[in-house]
Amino acid sequence: xxxxxxxxxxxxxxxxxxxxxxxxxxxxxxxxxxxxxxxxxxxxxxxxxxxxxxxxxxxxxxxxxxxxxxxxxxxxxxxxxxxxxxxxxxxxxxxxxxxxxxxxxxxxxxxxxxxxxxxxxxxxxxxxxxxxxxxxxxxxxxxxxxxxxxxxxxxxxxxxxxxxxxxxxxxxxxxxxxxxxxxxxxxxxxxxxxxxxxxxxxxxxxxxxxxxxxxxxxxxxxxxxxxxxxxxxxxxxxxxxxxxxxxxxxxxxxxxxxxxxxxxxxxxxxxxxxxxxxxxxxxxxxxxxxxxxxxxxxxxxxxxxxxxxxxxxxxxxxxxxxxxxxxxxxxxxxxxxxxxxxxxxxxxxxxxxxxxxxxxxxxxxxxxxxxxxxxxxxxxxxxxxxxxxxxxxxxxxxxxxxx
Ligand code: ADP
Numbered sequence: 001x002x003x004x005x006x007x008x009x010x011x012x013x014x015x016x017x018x019x020x021x022x023x024x025x026x027x028x029x030x031x032x033x034x035x036x037x038x039x040x041x042x043x044x045x046x047x048x049x050x051x052x053x054x055x056x057x058x059x060x061x062x063x064x065x066x067x068x069x070x071x072x073x074x075x076x077x078x079x080x081x082x083x084x085x086x087x088x089x090x091x092x093x094x095x096x097x098x099x100x101x102x103x104x105x106x107x108x109x110x111x112x113x114x115x116x117x118x119x120x121x122x123x124x125x126x127x128x129x130x131x132x133x134x135x136x137x138x139x140x141x142x143x144x145x146x147x148x149x150x151x152x153x154x155x156x157x158x159x160x161x162x163x164x165x166x167x168x169x170x171x172x173x174x175x176x177x178x179x180x181x182x183x184x185x186x187x188x189x190x191x192x193x194x195x196x197x198x199x200x201x202x203x204x205x206x207x208x209x210x211x212x213x214x215x216x217x218x219x220x221x222x223x224x225x226x227x228x229x230x231x232x233x234x235x236x237x238x239x240x241x242x243x244x245x246x247x248x249x250x251x252x253x254x255x256x257x258x259x260x261x262x263x264x265x266x267x268x269x270x271x272x273x274x275x276x277x278x279x280x281x282x283x284x285x286x287x288x289x290x291x292x293x294x295x296x297x298x299x300x301x302x303x304x305x306x307x308x309x310x311x312x313x314x315x316x317x318x319x320x321x322x323x324x325x326x327x328x329x330x331x332x333x334x335x336x337x338x339x340x341x342x343x344x345x346x347x348x349x350x351x352x353x354x355x356x357x358x359x360x361x362x363x364x365x366x367x368x369x370x371x372x373x374x375x376x377x378x379x380x381x382x383x384x385x386x387x388x389x390x391x392x393x394x395x396x397x398x399x400x401x402x403x
Pocket of ligand 1: 214215242285287288337
């Protein structure tokens with residue numbers, strides 16, 4: 001039994017193949033620069049504790065072409081992840097926006113596709129990219145069960161006081177304008193992993209989960225369910241991100257429109273693609289910015305101060321919201337790897353019972369680990385996220401539901 005997990009982005013396509021009910025990862029990879037000259041496909045094949053990496057350079061015209069390349073690689077005589085597409089019995093798709101309809105993973109039907117297409121509050125491109133992946137997989141794996149796993153599902157447990165905006169009711173009732181959240185699959189995965197690691201039932205565990213990748217979001221989790229999150233109707237608000245601004249005063253948009261004569265599309269592009277770390281330093285990769293900061297660059301220093309200050313503010317807010325807190329959980333590229341970000345984000349919170357152990361924080365221990373000092377009342381965890389595994393688990397959940 002093999003399950004394919006697909007994450008279709010605008011110019012990239014990530015995939016993983018899991019085998020058996022215990023979901024052993026047997027292959028994963030990415031097709032980069034789809035539709036852009038000079039792309040490549042990277043495939044890793046896991047054999048026991050070792051893996052082989054295969055890279056093929058060459059243009060990929062569109063997503064359909066990308067899937068053809070993936071299947072060709074998986075069937076390659078040296079790679080042999082599958083011999084035939086019929087071995088893939090289910091495909092789990094990441095879908096960014098499930099609106100208020102979907103609070104759990106779903107079998108993909110014509111009706112679901114229609115609904116997802118119509119979701120007004122989704123970003124202009126987000127769901128479209130994922131739907132393209134779904135349409136192609138239905139054709140390429142005609143016998144496989146197709147499952148949608150929504151980024152927004154985990155956040156559907158938020159109460160109205162957290163998900164509503166204080167604007168006239170009609171905009172919620174008619175347009176669905178509210179907080180939906182992102183990275184739900186990651187927040188859910190790390191929350192479950194943290195509870196298991198702490199040997200507590202998830203339903204009795206209170207956590208603040210901090211997902212810091214290119215996109216960043218935090219979730220307040222009380223008794224295992226999400227009660228608040230830092231992003232909003234779109235992935236733009238909240239923390240500072242690689243290229244997104246995070247929280248800004250909405251009046252800035254009117255100012256830019258009226259006084260700087262920017263078009264609305266230009267403002268949207270600027271806030272999504274030219275802001276955050278990129279806007280302050282000219283770079284969006286946090287590792288590069290840390291290097292610049294070490295060399296004394298003032299913009300990089302300010303950017304890192306702002307980045308970590310925002311995380312601290314949300315930690316404060318969520319401590320107030322969830323009360324007794326078992327752990328603060330750092331995850332994703334930055335959260336798992338940057339001791340500096342973790343250290344600055346919780347610096348000065350000793351009076352709240354949050355005390356990091358410097359050595360543990362800087363250690364290169366693999367997997368899940370505790371980073372707090374013995375005197376800390378709140379645990380501080382580093383939990384590697386695994387959104388693909390969570391999507392594969394959800395796909396099995398849907399398969400089981402259908403039996
Ligand atoms: P995505 O949101 O695209 O999945 P990731 O979760 O892979 O992103 O996170 C990417 C970010 O993680 C980049 O800004 C990268 O610089 C940062 N990162 C990765 N490794 C490190 C590290 N060792 N130290 C600091 N930042 C890191």
